[in-house]
Amino acid sequence: MTDTLAQLTAKDFTSNQEPKWCPGCGDFAVLQQLKNAMADLGLKTEEVVVVSGIGCSSRLPYYIATYGVHGIHGRALAMASGLKTARPELSVWVGTGDGDALSIGGNHYIHTVRRNLDLNVILFNNEIYGLTKGQYSPTSKVGLRTVTSPNGVVDHPINTAALTLGAGGTFFARVMDRDGKIMREIFKRAAEHKGTSLVEIYQNCPIFNDGAFEPFTDKDRKADTTLYLEQGKPLVFGKNNDKGIRLDGFTPVIVDLGDSSVSQDDLWIHDEKDFIKANMLARFFDDPDASEDFLPRPFGIFYVEDRYTYESALSAQIEKAQENGEGTLEELLAGSNTWTIG
Amino acid sequence: MSDTTILNREDMVTAKNSVSVLFAGDSGDGMQLTGTQFANTVAVYGSDLNTFPNFPSEIRPPAGTVAGVSGFQLQFGTSSVYTPGAKFDVMIAMNAAALKANLANLHHGGIIITDTDGFDAKNLKLSGYGEENNPLRDGTLKDYTVFEIPVVSLTRTALAETGLSTKNIDRCKNMFVLGVLYWLYSLPLETTIKTLKTKFAKKLDLAEANIKAVTAGYNFGDETEMFSQHGRFSVAPADKKPGLYRRVTGNEASAIGLAAAAKKAGLNLFLGSYPITPATEILQTLAGLKKWGVKTFQAEDEIAGVLSSIGAAYGGALAATNTSGPGLALKSEGLGLAVILEIPLVIINVMRGGPSTGLPTKPEQSDLLMAMYGRHGDAPMPVIAAKSPVDCFYAAYEAAKIAVEYMTPVLCLTDGYLALSSEPMLVPSPDELASITPVFSPARKADDPPYLPYKRDDRAVRPWAKPGTPGLEHRIGGLEKQHETGNVSHDPANHELMTKLRAEKVARVADIIPDLTIDNGPENGDVLVLGWGSTYGAIKKAVEQALEGGCSVAHAHLRYINPFPKNLGEVMGHYKKVLIPENNCGQLLSMIRDKFLIEPVGFSKVQGLPFNEMEIEAKITDILKEL
Ligand SMILES: Cc1ncc(C[n+]2csc(CCOP(=O)(O)OP(=O)(O)O)c2C)c(N)n1
Ligand code: SF4
Ligand SMILES: [Mg+2]
Numbered sequence: 001m002t003d004t005l006a007q008l009t010a011k012d013f014t015s016n017q018e019p020k021w022c023p024g025c026g027d028f029a030v031l032q033q034l035k036n037a038m039a040d041l042g043l044k045t046e047e048v049v050v051v052s053g054i055g056c057s058s059r060l061p062y063y064i065a066t067y068g069v070h071g072i073h074g075r076a077l078a079m080a081s082g083l084k085t086a087r088p089e090l091s092v093w094v095g096t097g098d099g100d101a102l103s104i105g106g107n108h109y110i111h112t113v114r115r116n117l118d119l120n121v122i123l124f125n126n127e128i129y130g131l132t133k134g135q136y137s138p139t140s141k142v143g144l145r146t147v148t149s150p151n152g153v154v155d156h157p158i159n160t161a162a163l164t165l166g167a168g169g170t171f172f173a174r175v176m177d178r179d180g181k182i183m184r185e186i187f188k189r190a191a192e193h194k195g196t197s198l199v200e201i202y203q204n205c206p207i208f209n210d211g212a213f214e215p216f217t218d219k220d221r222k223a224d225t226t227l228y229l230e231q232g233k234p235l236v237f238g239k240n241n242d243k244g245i246r247l248d249g250f251t252p253v254i255v256d257l258g259d260s261s262v263s264q265d266d267l268w269i270h271d272e273k274d275f276i277k278a279n280m281l282a283r284f285f286d287d288p289d290a291s292e293d294f295l296p297r298p299f300g301i302f303y304v305e306d307r308y309t310y311e312s313a314l315s316a317q318i319e320k321a322q323e324n325g326e327g328t329l330e331e332l333l334a335g336s337n338t339w340t341i342g
Numbered sequence: 343m344s345d346t347t348i349l350n351r352e353d354m355v356t357a358k359n360s361v362s363v364l365f366a367g368d369s370g371d372g373m374q375l376t377g378t379q380f381a382n383t384v385a386v387y388g389s390d391l392n393t394f395p396n397f398p399s400e401i402r403p404p405a406g407t408v409a410g411v412s413g414f415q416l417q418f419g420t421s422s423v424y425t426p427g428a429k430f431d432v433m434i435a436m437n438a439a440a441l442k443a444n445l446a447n448l449h450h451g452g453i454i455i456t457d458t459d460g461f462d463a464k465n466l467k468l469s470g471y472g473e474e475n476n477p478l479r480d481g482t483l484k485d486y487t488v489f490e491i492p493v494v495s496l497t498r499t500a501l502a503e504t505g506l507s508t509k510n511i512d513r514c515k516n517m518f519v520l521g522v523l524y525w526l527y528s529l530p531l532e533t534t535i536k537t538l539k540t541k542f543a544k545k546l547d548l549a550e551a552n553i554k555a556v557t558a559g560y561n562f563g564d565e566t567e568m569f570s571q572h573g574r575f576s577v578a579p580a581d582k583k584p585g586l587y588r589r590v591t592g593n594e595a596s597a598i599g600l601a602a603a604a605k606k607a608g609l610n611l612f613l614g615s616y617p618i619t620p621a622t623e624i625l626q627t628l629a630g631l632k633k634w635g636v637k638t639f640q641a642e643d644e645i646a647g648v649l650s651s652i653g654a655a656y657g658g659a660l661a662a663t664n665t666s667g668p669g670l671a672l673k674s675e676g677l678g679l680a681v682i683l684e685i686p687l688v689i690i691n692v693m694r695g696g697p698s699t700g701l702p703t704k705p706e707q708s709d710l711l712m713a714m715y716g717r718h719g720d721a722p723m724p725v726i727a728a729k730s731p732v733d734c735f736y737a738a739y740e741a742a743k744i745a746v747e748y749m750t751p752v753l754c755l756t757d758g759y760l761a762l763s764s765e766p767m768l769v770p771s772p773d774e775l776a777s778i779t780p781v782f783s784p785a786r787k788a789d790d791p792p793y794l795p796y797k798r799d800d801r802a803v804r805p806w807a808k809p810g811t812p813g814l815e816h817r818i819g820g821l822e823k824q825h826e827t828g829n830v831s832h833d834p835a836n837h838e839l840m841t842k843l844r845a846e847k848v849a850r851v852a853d854i855i856p857d858l859t860i861d862n863g864p865e866n867g868d869v870l871v872l873g874w875g876s877t878y879g880a881i882k883k884a885v886e887q888a889l890e891g892g893c894s895v896a897h898a899h900l901r902y903i904n905p906f907p908k909n910l911g912e913v914m915g916h917y918k919k920v921l922i923p924e925n926n927c928g929q930l931l932s933m934i935r936d937k938f939l940i941e942p943v944g945f946s947k948v949q950g951l952p953f954n955e956m957e958i959e960a961k962i963t964d965i966l967k968e969l
Contacts, residue, residue, distance in 0.1 A: 083656055
């Protein structure tokens with residue numbers, strides 16, 4: 001791509017607009033890591049388009065010095081799909097919220113994911129509607145009290161990982177907003193993946209849903225509640241990496257690595273290419289606050305599949321149709337069945 | 343004449359100026375194909391023509407029933423034919439149900455050609471006539487000229503030696519009838535024979551059989567005594583402009599118009615669309631134009647249809663989306679975005695009976711006010727309407743031109759009637775088509791002053807910035823934008839300025855659209871019939887006839903509904919009364935009243951059926967009486 005001299009830095013990806021997010025909002029971290037990743041990837045500002053819907057998180061394009069379109073609520077993926085289909089050579093990124101992507105835009109989510117356009121999608125999941133001031137969202141936990149659920153949410157929440165894999169997604173990763181380093185690397189992997197890369201960020205909204213992810217960030221609990229996935233490595237977690245996950249038939253069980261009868265070799269080895277296992281990981285969705293008996297919440301890259309992209313298949317059909325030359329305007333106007341008068 | 347047709351009798355031949363024919367039969371009888379063959383023959387022969395299919399609304403309705411009747415109507419003639427004909431002169435009824443479904447629309451005294459084999463006990467029962475009420479026997483048809491032909495039996499005899507199965511032989515019965523009709527209207531068999539040879543190039547026995555059947559039908563006409571009393575008819579070719587012709591339906595024409603506009607503008611065409619009757623063929627046709635680089639995206643819904651198109655337009659493509667009423671409603675929020683983004687986009691809305699699912703297969707003109715005003719906020723956009731199947735080509739083309747050159751979404755209205763009707767189109771040469779000039783901002787260097795995506799030219803049009811171009815990186819969206827910079831702005835005065843600028847830009851399209859002309863009739867007079875869209879043919883005929891009858895009446899047809907042509911008010915001022923016929927409850931009528939503070943006479947028909955010329959002529963006469 002660009003030679004090292006011309007390589008841009010995160011600063012070059014910073015627009016002249018001041019972010020208008022609340023102090024302490026998790027969105028700032030995402031913005032920073034995205035700019036870092038774009039610079040690391042050697043992208044040029046003119047070849048990138050950031051597309052978004054509506055929400056706090058959807059303000060993202062304004063703060064990045066590339067091309068950008070801030071669309072309408074829920075429709076970012078539809079707009080990005082048309083752009084990518086028309087211009088496959090552009091690097092298209094989508095910023096979308098949990099309400100934007102999974103509620104009003106849920107239909108577009110399913111269909112974009114299954115079509116596998118080469119888009120990099122950053123789903124800012126704060127389990128709340130931020131911009132409209134704190135109504136519950138389709139990812140809010142049952143029981144959450146908000147302005148529209150004064151007695152607690154009764155809706156069963158969406159499991160984004162399971163939805164994405166169920167819809168035929170080819171790349172799914174989950175990242176905590178404060179894990180900057182991991183986020184930067186995952187953004188790069190997402191960009192390199194040819195297909196719809198879905199990165200779900202657990203993003204804290206200190207104003208309307210502060211602490212939503214505290215069970216996974218609290219320093220005393222985090223080691224037991226989270227599981228960091230690494231390709232080819234066993235599923236190990238816990239304070240001193242003293243716990244592992246083993247598959248007992250189709251049932252994942254937590255084993256104590258301090259127990260001499262358990263060997264590392266018995267553990268589940270993470271394989272991003274394994275669809276069945278990725279689906280099982282997606283079901284590690286327990287609420288650590290709800291019971292003592294829970295599986296840790298996975299972070300990192302769940303699943304990567306090589307599959308043709310929508311736009312490449314369409315372009316190939318066009319190339320094939322033009323094998324013996326592109327159609328001319330004359331031919332188009334005349335069609336295949338003509339007659340002459342006079 | 344081909345050597346397969348032998349004239350062995352001198353028949354009386356009556357010349358006709360135009361004839362309207364209906365081919366009606368069971369959905370399985372191949373009536374669309376037969377009608378299409380007839381249409382191709384008269385087209386090549388040089389007639390003017392207009393066709394309209396009438397399918398059953400279910401995909402596989404019960405055979406032999408009225409619900410299962412499929413029809414193909416066409417009118418061909420020597421002088422301008424604008425409609426498939428209000429009523430038909432000739433009806434081919436392949437079975438009892440076909441007769442029952444269509445008899446009311448046959449001219450008094452018209453010709454009926456029946457397949458008597460389709461009037462057996464079973465067919466009579468299924469049709470609802472009942473065995474005891476055979477219309478061929480009970481006097482129902484006494485006011486018509488009926489030719490009863492045992493088509494199945496005759497076809498079987500003619501093809502007995504082909505060695506084909508009875509099932510395959512019976513499939514040729516429509517060709518036999520077609521042959522009879524060619525004889526009756528003194529038309530050649532060549533076009534059909536040629537088509538059959540190509541169509542069955544790989545099944546020579548079927549080609550042979552079909553050719554035999556059509557020839558046998560022709561010879562039957564020649565030899566039978568059945569027609570001796572009436573003789574045959576002839577319709578001289580029309581005095582058409584010389585040149586290359588093709589036949590197009592309105593939907594095909596719309597699709598080709600978009601593709602041609604893209605080629606002419608040097609842009610790639612992108613269509614984001616979701617199937618809906620009667621608009622789907624536009625998507626279907628464009629999906630087949632990959633050789634011309636057309637990209638179609640069958641979206642998950644109409645919202646994704648319009649949003650994907652907006653994305654493609656942002657990317658520098660000629661983007662379009664097509665739909666019908668319910669889909670246009672879904673696109674409405676997206677269209678607001680297109681208005682504020684100020685990007686080119688063509689929306690083709692093929693109107694059908696509404697609201698809701700309404701009459702999904704029937705035409706109506708009832709989306710005009712939605713096209714004009716059906717968006718949140720002050721969100722004007724140009725609205726144009728096609729008046730004939732061929733005109734769908736030019737309307738789509740022009741919509742694309744305005745969209746690209748004015749950086750605006752443009753709504754192009756057609757309807758279910760135009761969409762499915764067909765007529766011959768004089769194929770234009772590429773240089774006859776108006777130029778389309780997109781203005782993309784050129785690349786900029788680092789030390790150039792900042793790029794201003796909303797800096798307008800003297801027509802209030804902003805430039806198009808194609809992603810990938812160095813130095814034009816900019817961020818825009820649905821939030822109100824600051825004048826010139828395009829940055830988000832909540833400034834009250836700026837919002838008012840931008841709202842006015844967007845409206846001004848659309849209003850200025852009036853600078854390039856032609857003045858409204860009088861299509862027919864005097865420049866000053868008693869009544870002006872002002873139409874728009876698919877009412878063109880019926881109004882044209884009605885006014886022609888009224889003028890022949892000595893009435894002081896003229897016809898003008900609006901292509902540009904927003905903005906109106908600059909001289910519209912003046913033109914209307916030259917007549918004592920303005921009559922506005924519409925297939926809705928008076929939508930153009932209220933726009934005209936609103937804008938010009940005059941009191942035109944409205945004339946509504948909302949039956950899912952187009953106007954016929956008689957209705958409009960009668961209305962003209964009524965108004966003249968009251969003047
Ligand atoms: C059609 C439409 N309906 C509703 C809204 C109001 N609205 C704007 S953003 C939003 C929810 C935002 O939540 P989310 O997508 O999770 O983004 P966040 O603000 O939390 O980042 C809603 C309901 C709108 N702008 N448009
Ligand atoms: S409301 Fe919440 S999500 Fe929105 S900017 Fe403020 S902190 Fe961030
Ligand atoms: Mg949210």
